[in-house]
Amino acid sequence: xxxxxxxxxxxxxxxxxxxxxxxxxxxxxxxxxxxxxxxxxxxxxxxxxxxxxxxxxxxxxxxxxxxxxxxxxxxxxxxxxxxxxxxxxxxxxxxxxxxxxxxxxxxxxxxxxxxxxxxxxxxxxxxxxxxxxx
Numbered sequence: 172x173x174x175x176x177x178x179x180x181x182x183x184x185x186x187x188x189x190x191x192x193x194x195x196x197x198x199x200x201x202x203x204x205x206x207x208x209x210x211x212x213x214x215x216x217x218x219x220x221x222x223x224x225x226x227x228x229x230x231x232x233x234x235x236x237x238x239x240x241x242x243x244x245x246x247x248x249x250x251x252x253x254x255x256x257x258x259x260x261x262x263x264x265x266x267x268x269x270x271x272x273x274x275x276x277x278x279x280x281x282x283x284x285x286x287x288x289x290x291x292x293x294x295x296x297x298x299x300x301x302x303x304x305x
Contacts, residue, residue, distance in 0.1 A: 176282040182272030187265050191258050194285065198251055205248055212237070243295055250288045257281045 172194045178186035216224040219238040227233050261281055264270065270278060 172282050172285045176275075176278055179270055179275035179278035180272060182275075184265050184268070184270070187270070187278060188262055191262055191265075195255055195258055198255055202248060202251060205244065209241075212241075240299055243299065247288065247291055247295060250291070254281070254285050254288055257284065 172190070175187050175190035175194065178184075178190060212218060216222055217233075217237050218241065219234045223230075223234050223237075225233050258281060261278060264277065
């Protein structure tokens with residue numbers, strides 16, 4: 172996405188579209204991996220609620236953890252989907268010649284939004300996947 176923003180500043184429409192498409196593909200791959208991970212959690216009955224039934228010593232603590240896990244990763248995925256929608260809108264507007272080197276604020280703003288979502292993941296990943304591991 173940073174490369175798309177840079178291309179927007181230089182007025183290179185083709186590069187903007189290419190880099191946004193690459194960003195969409197990588198974001199889609201991430202969401203695909205998350206969906207596989209979610210399906211494993213559903214299969215193992217790790218979704219909080221009436222069917223929650225993990226094998227473990229601390230079921231209440233596990234239910235709290237997985238409740239927070241699904242809330243935080245679900246919000247992250249939702250924001251990624253919103254960002255993907257904005258990127259598709261940018262591709263359409265860029266193809267129509269709406270942006271130039273002089274006016275590319277929407278590309279910049281979408282880039283800032285996308286990087287906000289990236290930064291959120293930088294905190295979520297260690298919090299949910301690394302802490303407490305021995």
